[in-house]
Amino acid sequence: MLLKRMIGEKNTLSVEHGRNIWPVRADVVQLEQVIINLVVNARDAMPNGGSILIRTANVTEGEAASLKFDGMTPADYVLIDVEDTGTGMSPEIIQKIFEPFFTTKELGKGTGLGLSTVYGIVKQTEGFIYPVSTVGVGTTFKIFLPRYVPTVEEVNAKALAAAAPVKDLTGQERILLVEDEESVRAFSARALKATGYEVFEADSGEDALFVLEDLDYKVDLIISDVVMPEMDGPTMLKAIRGKMTNLKIIFVSGYAEESVRRDIEDDQSVDFLPKPYSLDQINSKVKEVLQRQDKEH
Structure with a gap:
C-alpha cells in the first residue's frame, strides 16, 4: 500500500514471489527501507510513467557461481529484483551510483544519500547489490542476501527472547x-x-x-x-x-x-x-x- 501511494497513478507496481523462499537474516525495517528507496528511484526514472516489478527467487550455490557478478562468492542466496522500464543508466553513471552524495537529480531535489544507504544496509546484511541497466530500456537492481540457516543455540535464544517482557516504545507526542x-x-x-x-x-x-x-x-x-x-x-x-x-x-x-x-x-x-x-x-x-x-x- 505504501509503495503504491508513493509511485503515483502513472506507474504500475507488481510483485512476483518465488516458491518456498528461504529465510534471510536482516533487519526487517532496514530491508523495507532498501525496497522503498529502490522503488522511489525507479519512479523518478520514469517521468512519463511505466511499470515496476519486484521479484523474489532462491539462487543455489551452483547458480550463483554461474552468474559471474564481480566480488560475489558462490553460496545459496535469496534474490530480490527491483525492475523498472525507465530511462536506464550509462556505464559511467552505474560506476558512481553508490557513492555518497552522487545524484542524477537536479539541484535541490535530494542529496543522493539514498543509494549509498541502500548499499550500506545490503553490505551490513553480508549481501550484494548489482545494477543491470540499458539506456532507454530500464534498470534492474539485483539484491543477493545470504540464505539463513539458524543454529540450535539461535533457535533456543529466540524462544527465550520471545518470553522476555516487551519494552514500551509507544507515545502520543x-x-x-x-x-x-x-x-x-x-x-x-x-x-x-x-x-x-x-x-x-x-x-x-x-x-x-x-x-x-x-x-x-x-x-x-x-x-x-x-x-x-x-x-x-x-x-x-x-x-x-x-x-x-x-x-x-x-x-x-x-x-x-x-x-x-x-x-x-x-x-x-x-x-x-x-x-x-x-x-x-x-x-x-x-x-x-x-x-x-x-x-x-
Missing part, C-alpha cells in the same frame, strides 16, 4: 520529521506513527519553518537530517531556537557524531542518531529523549 530523502522520510514516519505518535513531515529546513508556524510551534520533538539542500539542520535549529527555547531535537546523520556536533554552535538538548537506523533504534531514541524531557519538567 507530536513529532516533526525533517528529511529531504522521500524514502527515508516515509519509512521513519511510518515507524513513529505505528507506535502512536502524531507525526508531521517537512522535506527541507525551510519547509520545516512553515510547518512549525502552522502548528504555532507546538511540537514536542524535532527529528532532522543534518545535511539537506538549501537550509541544513543546524541552520534550521538556529532559526527556530528563539521561538522554541525548550526544544528537543534529534539530528540524524551518516557522519560521525563528533563532526556533526562541531557544526552546531548551540548544542543544548541536541541528541544524535546515526544513519542508517532500525525501527527499534529510532523508537528507542525518541522514547529516551521524551522521557528525559518529562523528568526535567
